[in-house]
Amino acid sequence: MSERGWQITLTFLAFGALLALPAAIPSFYASLLAFMFTYVIAAVGVNLLTGYTGLVTVGHGGFFAIGAYTTALMAKHLGTSVVPGLVAGTVLAGIVGFGLGIICLRLGGAFLAIATLGFALAVGAVLNNWSIFEGREGIQLGKNSVVGLGIKDVGFYYVGLAVMGLVMLASWSIIRSGVGRAFIAMRDSERAAEAMGINLRLYKTVAFAISAAMTAAGGVLFAHHNRYVSTETFGDTWLSVDFLTAVVVGGQASLFGSALGAAFVVMVPYYLGELRDFAYVLNGVALIAVLVFAPDGMAGVLARLLRRVLGRTAREVAPVVDPVSVGRG
Amino acid sequence: MDLLSARGVHVHFGGLRALDGVDLSVPPGSIYGLIGPNGAGKTTLFNCISRFQPYSAGAIHYRGRDLGALGPHDAMGLGMARTFQNINLFRSRSTLDNILIGMHARLGNPLAAMLSLPSGRRREGALRGRARQMAEMFGLTDVLDQQVVHLPFGYQKRVELARALASEPTLLLLDEPVAGCNEEETRELCEIVRAINRDLNVTVLVVEHDMSLVRAICDEVTVLDFGRNIARGAPVEILNHPAVVEAYLGETVAPHA
Numbered sequence: 001m002s003e004r005g006w007q008i009t010l011t012f013l014a015f016g017a018l019l020a021l022p023a024a025i026p027s028f029y030a031s032l033l034a035f036m037f038t039y040v041i042a043a044v045g046v047n048l049l050t051g052y053t054g055l056v057t058v059g060h061g062g063f064f065a066i067g068a069y070t071t072a073l074m075a076k077h078l079g080t081s082v083v084p085g086l087v088a089g090t091v092l093a094g095i096v097g098f099g100l101g102i103i104c105l106r107l108g109g110a111f112l113a114i115a116t117l118g119f120a121l122a123v124g125a126v127l128n129n130w131s132i133f134e135g136r137e138g139i140q141l142g143k144n145s146v147v148g149l150g151i152k153d154v155g156f157y158y159v160g161l162a163v164m165g166l167v168m169l170a171s172w173s174i175i176r177s178g179v180g181r182a183f184i185a186m187r188d189s190e191r192a193a194e195a196m197g198i199n200l201r202l203y204k205t206v207a208f209a210i211s212a213a214m215t216a217a218g219g220v221l222f223a224h225h226n227r228y229v230s231t232e233t234f235g236d237t238w239l240s241v242d243f244l245t246a247v248v249v250g251g252q253a254s255l256f257g258s259a260l261g262a263a264f265v266v267m268v269p270y271y272l273g274e275l276r277d278f279a280y281v282l283n284g285v286a287l288i289a290v291l292v293f294a295p296d297g298m299a300g301v302l303a304r305l306l307r308r309v310l311g312r313t314a315r316e317v318a319p320v321v322d323p324v325s326v327g328r329g
Numbered sequence: 330m331d332l333l334s335a336r337g338v339h340v341h342f343g344g345l346r347a348l349d350g351v352d353l354s355v356p357p358g359s360i361y362g363l364i365g366p367n368g369a370g371k372t373t374l375f376n377c378i379s380r381f382q383p384y385s386a387g388a389i390h391y392r393g394r395d396l397g398a399l400g401p402h403d404a405m406g407l408g409m410a411r412t413f414q415n416i417n418l419f420r421s422r423s424t425l426d427n428i429l430i431g432m433h434a435r436l437g438n439p440l441a442a443m444l445s446l447p448s449g450r451r452r453e454g455a456l457r458g459r460a461r462q463m464a465e466m467f468g469l470t471d472v473l474d475q476q477v478v479h480l481p482f483g484y485q486k487r488v489e490l491a492r493a494l495a496s497e498p499t500l501l502l503l504d505e506p507v508a509g510c511n512e513e514e515t516r517e518l519c520e521i522v523r524a525i526n527r528d529l530n531v532t533v534l535v536v537e538h539d540m541s542l543v544r545a546i547c548d549e550v551t552v553l554d555f556g557r558n559i560a561r562g563a564p565v566e567i568l569n570h571p572a573v574v575e576a577y578l579g580e581t582v583a584p585h586a
Contacts, residue, residue: 173443173444173445174443176445177442177443177445177449178433178439178453178456179436179439179442179443180443181422181429181433182430182433184419184421184422184426185419185422185430185433188418188419188420188421189417189418189419189420191381191401191413191417192413192418193419193430194400194402195379195402195404195410195413196402196405197402197404197405197406197433198433199402
């Protein structure tokens with residue numbers, strides 16, 4: 001089987017396992033996993049921009065918040081639940097993302113990171129100071145439902161799984177298309193990308209918009225999962241840092257990596273229990289360790305291990321270039 | 330009518346006049362050379378044509394169309410493709426992907442592509458087929474799925490050419506194509522460029538230092554020095570032209586490229 005074949009097979013197996021899982025675990029764990037899914041969705045959005053397009057964002061917590069507060073306010077004032085919130089939250093975040101993309105067009109590297117950080121801080125400040133967002137008091141959301149059917153822990157798990165699957169499928173479809181190739185081309189060489197006819201301004205802002213919309217979908221689900229939003233969670237930049245950490249530690253430019261990384265940033269504090277503040281230190285250590293020792297992240301390390309196990313298959317797919325045997329023809 | 334023409338092009342970098350009213354006209358079907366000593370302004374003119382460099386006065390027309398207001402990404406859509414002086418590939422991608430990115434101008438509806446709609450998939454299939462043909466034409470079939478950063482130098486050069494030609498341009502702009510090549514690679518490249526010109530019917534504009542390449546492949550050349558035109562004609566005449574000899578070597582010595 002080809003490497004691609006393995007990838008597809010493993011993906012189907014993983015989703016199959018996730019479909020069957022709630023039957024085997026207490027509903028509390030289903031709820032914890034659903035919480036993790038919201039982070040995976042956000043990380044997939046960040047990965048599209050940072051991993052594939054090469055634009056580092058430390059501000060996607062802002063888009064997560066836009067998603068969460070859009071659905072919270074809709075729930076409060078219009079009595080809506082998950083699906084309308086998803087539609088409105090992603091559209092609104094996409095528009096804001098497009099705008100932020102335009103503002104950040106001329107920035108790259110550390111300057112872009114700082115500008116996006118500023119965006120997250122600005123969103124936090126707005127939430128803290130504008131009374132409709134209720135600041136630290138927060139907004140309560142009613143019982144969750146999807147198209148009129150009430151859902152609890154396990155039901156919400158499946159909603160989260162479905163949205164996560166959709167977002168991953170969308171990301172995969174984009175990346176393997178000509179548009180995704182253009183994103184990656186801009187990351188590898190802006191000058192060459194331009195020479196190939198890629199409109200940098202257009203493609204960068206579009207990448208920003210799609211990435212923001214995806215992350216906001218995670219925010220919408222996060223709000224419904226907690227059934228509560230407040231600036232306790234959304235008022236600072238920790239979410240943004242968590243998402244970037246997830247993408248880098250999990251493995252940039254890899255969907256599987258985003259999932260692994262999101263699992264890492266969610267599960268580590270959970271299992272630390274009382275010591276959960278120590279997780280920030282651990283995240284920092286993991287970030288540095290990955291950047292120094294394994295720039296392709298946990299997913300890269302796993303892929304290398306798998307290739308070693310499957311030895312021959314891997315070599316068939318990616319033969320090492322040997323100038324002598326290939327000839328200079 | 331000329332395929333490409335430049336009239337009185339000026340580019341100033343602060344007080345330095347990189348181009349001081351330069352003219353150029355490239356007839357269709359030719360392999361045209363743009364030469365000159367270091368700092369003559371040939372790369373600046375090249376970048377004006379490929380739209381990476383704005384110019385303050387003058388006009389550049391391609392197939393009668395004024396290029397002044399266009400950006401670098403517009404050139405490919407008009408039928409102009411370029412290569413870079415030092416190879417500039419999408420290093421993390423495979424040979425096939427590099428060629429496919431070269432076909433960006435033919436992507437069609439981006440939404441259909443992103444969502445893998447039937448029309449998008451059909452077009453993707455067609456592009457991939459065409460990319461494979463390009464790879465075959467340039468002897469790259471064996472390394473189609475290799476990451477280009479791991480390919481030997483000569484292969485990378487050919488990937489860059491294949492990528493530039495993937496969009497089926499009418500004008501190919503080559504920026505010092507044999508920089509860093511040994512004699513054998515230079516010979517090989519000359520043959521490839523001739524084949525591109527003859528078999529694919531592509532007009533070629535080449536900026537070059539290497540006189541052996543210019544003599545071997547160019548139908549006509551324009552010589553620049555200090556941002557001005559100093560001569561124009563067939564390579565053999567030009568290389569013995571007094572002004573050119575002076576520009577390259579000082580007054581007394583003849584060029585023996």
